Amino acid sequence: MELHQGGRVKSDNRAATVGTERAKSTLRPYFVPRFRAALVLATLLFLNAASLLACPVCDSETGKAVRRGLFSPDFGTNLLLTVLPFPIFLAIIALLYYGPPAFIQRRPPDKADLKAPTR
Amino acid sequence: MNAVTQNFRPLIAAGTLLGIGMGGFVDGIVLHQILQVHNMLSAKLPPNTLANVEINMVWDGIFHAFTWLMTAIGLSMLWKAGQKREVPWSTKTFLGSLLQGWGIFNLVEGIIDHHLLNLHHVVERLGVSIADWLFLAIGGVLFIVLGRALINAGRGGDGPDTHPSPAFSGRA
Numbered sequence: 001m002e003l004h005q006g007g008r009v010k011s012d013n014r015a016a017t018v019g020t021e022r023a024k025s026t027l028r029p030y031f032v033p034r035f036r037a038a039l040v041l042a043t044l045l046f047l048n049a050a051s052l053l054a055c056p057v058c059d060s061e062t063g064k065a066v067r068r069g070l071f072s073p074d075f076g077t078n079l080l081l082t083v084l085p086f087p088i089f090l091a092i093i094a095l096l097y098y099g100p101p102a103f104i105q106r107r108p109p110d111k112a113d114l115k116a117p118t119r
Numbered sequence: 120m121n122a123v124t125q126n127f128r129p130l131i132a133a134g135t136l137l138g139i140g141m142g143g144f145v146d147g148i149v150l151h152q153i154l155q156v157h158n159m160l161s162a163k164l165p166p167n168t169l170a171n172v173e174i175n176m177v178w179d180g181i182f183h184a185f186t187w188l189m190t191a192i193g194l195s196m197l198w199k200a201g202q203k204r205e206v207p208w209s210t211k212t213f214l215g216s217l218l219q220g221w222g223i224f225n226l227v228e229g230i231i232d233h234h235l236l237n238l239h240h241v242v243e244r245l246g247v248s249i250a251d252w253l254f255l256a257i258g259g260v261l262f263i264v265l266g267r268a269l270i271n272a273g274r275g276g277d278g279p280d281t282h283p284s285p286a287f288s289g290r291a
Contacts, residue, residue, distance in 0.1 A: 060230050065170035070177055081236055082159055082178050085227050086185045093225060097132035098195075 124206045127274050129211055133196035134213045137222020138266070140190030144186070145221070147183050150241070157243040165243075193220075207274070215269025222262030229255045 145258045150156050158166055158175035159182050166172040200206045233251045241250035 039163055044194070047211050062169050063172070065168075066173045066177075067166070070175045078160060078163075078178060079181070081232075081238055082181050082238075083185055085224075086189065087229050088227050089136070089189060089223065090230075091137075092227075093136045096135055097128055 122134060124205055125207055126203070127205060127207060127209075127270075129196065129200035129206050130209065130212055131216045131219075131270060133193055133200050134192030134216025135191055135220035135223065136178070136196060138193075138217035138222075139194055139224045140186050140188075140220075141203035141217065142182070142221035142224035143186030143189065143228075147179060147186065151179050157241065159237040159282075161239045161243045162237050162246075212270050212273030215265070215266045215271075216271060218262050218269060219266025222259050222264075222266055225254060225262065226259030229259055 141191055149175075151158055153213065158172075159178035164171045164174055166175050191222065201208070233240050233254070234247070240246055241254050242248055
């Protein structure tokens with residue numbers, strides 16, 4: 001009986017090990033490429049951060065004037081005006097992809113529409 | 120033989136969005152950077168001081184960032200279209216869609232930025248000029264008409280974008 005129980009424990013342990021291995025083999029392909037991509041991105045950001053330090057106008061009078069002009073009270077308006085055409089482009093693409101909306105589409109009248117109204 | 124419904128829409132939409140993105144890059148690279156005839160906000164902030172040049176450069180950059188986004192979405196749509204069996208892989212339709220997209224970019228951007236909002240003009244020192252109207256007529260309307268003609272040639276006539284074709288093999 002004990003042997004049998006011991007055997008079951010063994011087989012349970014083996015099942016748990018196989019489950020863990022399976023979970024690892026399922027998760028590894030998901031996380032490893034993402035971890036590598038995050039590492040590459042972090043490295044690129046780090047290298048670019050170094051170039052920010054080399055900015056020739058950041059502490060100059062021109063740099064200050066640029067920042068004043070850029071982050072003026074008009075910043076929101078300028079941003080809105082600059083990106084305004086893009087939602088229109090995407091709306092046109094949606095129209096091309098899905099076709100015109102149902103309320104504009106011309107369709108042949110259904111049989112139900114052709115039925116004479118009954119009182 | 121299975122009856123498959125040909126669907127040109129994914130290819131036309133992807134090509135058009137890529138055309139919008141690449142048209143934006145042509146505008147930005149040729150007119151803003153190489154020829155320097157205008158910048159994004161050059162009618163509001165004339166680039167006559169170094170600070171104004173740099174502020175315009177930032178807004179040019181933001182415009183280019185969104186143009187890049189359009190191109191990236193277009194590329195993703197093209198990739199997905201390529202995986203669909205019912206989408207015909209027609210070169211004429213794709214080139215027509217690119218041209219149509221470029222025309223749409225010029226028309227929409229021209230009307231909004233050059234005429235309605237007066238953010239900039241094609242040749243800034245002239246203000247609203249014949250160049251703006253030619254930009255709309257040739258770069259906008261003509262490109263769209265030529266693009267539509269190529270799209271129609273690619274799908275064998277001026278029909279709807281989706282139609283059943285029993286003999287269709289998936290790739291033209």
